Amino acid sequence: MGITMRLPAASYPFTNPFSGGARDDRERTMQLMRWAAVLMFAAGAGMCLFALATDLAAPVRLADEVLLAMVAIEGGAALYFAFARRPPALAFLLSPYLGVLCVTAAACVVATTRPTPVYYLWPLLAGAFFLRGRALAALFAFFVVAYTAALATYFPNGEKLGWWGDVVGSAAMVTLLIYTLKVQVGRAYDRLRHDALTDTLTGAANRAAFEGALEDALIHSQTAGTPCAVVSVDIDDFKQVNDNFGHAAGDRALRQIAEIVQRSVHPGATFARIGGEEFALVVPGADGEAARLIGEAVRSAIEIGMRAFEPPLTVSVGTAAYPAAGATPSSLMLASDRALYAAKAAGRNRVVAFRGDAERLAVAS
Secondary structure (H helix, E strand, O other), X not given: OOOOOOOOOOOOOEOOOOOOOOOOHHHHHHHHHHHHHHHHHHHHHHHHHHHHHOOOEOOOOOHHHHHHHHHHHHHHHHHHHHHOOOOOHHHHHHHHHHHHHHHHHHHHHEOOOOOOOHHHHHHHHHHHHHEOHHHHHHHHHHHHHHHHHHHHHHOOHHHHXXXXXXXXXXXXXXXXXXXXXHHHHHHHHHHHHHHHOEOOOOOOEOHHHHHHHHHHHHHHHHHHOXXXXXXXXXXXXXXXXXXXXXXXXXXXXXXXXXXXHHHHOXXXXXXXXXXXXXXXEEEEOOOHHHHXXXXXXXXXXHHHHOOOOOOOOOEEEEEEEEOOOOOOHXXXXXXXXHHHHHHHHOOOOXXXXXXXXXXXXXXXX
């Protein structure tokens, strides 16, 4: 049962616990990363300008030139992320590394009594929020190497060990804490979202998940030039179950039918309960004939699986496929519903495929 509602795309290397797998999570995450990078590099350039203006440069060779270079590099990076609407993933991956290098270079030429982890935390916290575990570990290792090299080259031997422990230990604790919180928030969001998109009685996706999956499938089909289909399934004479055997029996029938469909569901399809006794499938990549065959397989499996139920139950099925039956979620669902009503009118326990208009409903039973 696919209810993540994510657009089909290549593996995405970034995380954002507040997107929760929403349909536009990549766009939201990219925009958030852009502005985080703009703020980080603009603040870094501002701090270097402040050091120059207040004469905080240490009495070492090329100190002012290094700070000016940092202003140019960080200011340029801030402008790049501010005006590049869709920076490549590599730019986002490299931005915290550039931040670590800039902090290291500035720390080597700014006259302070003790190096501080505060500015290193900017790129490390951005990495903890946006990067996956391995990428964050690589960034932290790079920070340790860069800072160790800076200490070994520019700072007095007597205090190096204490400085290293203070900075690396503090950075490690804060980075790990933020990453752990991100993971926990993401898991909690995923659980809440799963519950919100799942029918509690049958375990199938609910109508909201179905509508999202159908919209995603249509967007992908229109982009890739491939078909997709909707298969609507309605239990025949279901009212008699509730009227004659009680709602507990009706609930049992719904669960059993959902289990049968989920066992035989087409790979990649989203199966949902969209009404009282009505189910539906979104089948990416299926044309009209494939949808009809899927519908017939579902109908047959339910007829066989529900023979021992009291009373025995069957289903009527209507199918419709993009682009012949419609190019929007509502038009595709309307076509599928019309085919389903035609199956009911033709005697139930059969499949009707919508071929393009009301006069071209093809019946298979």
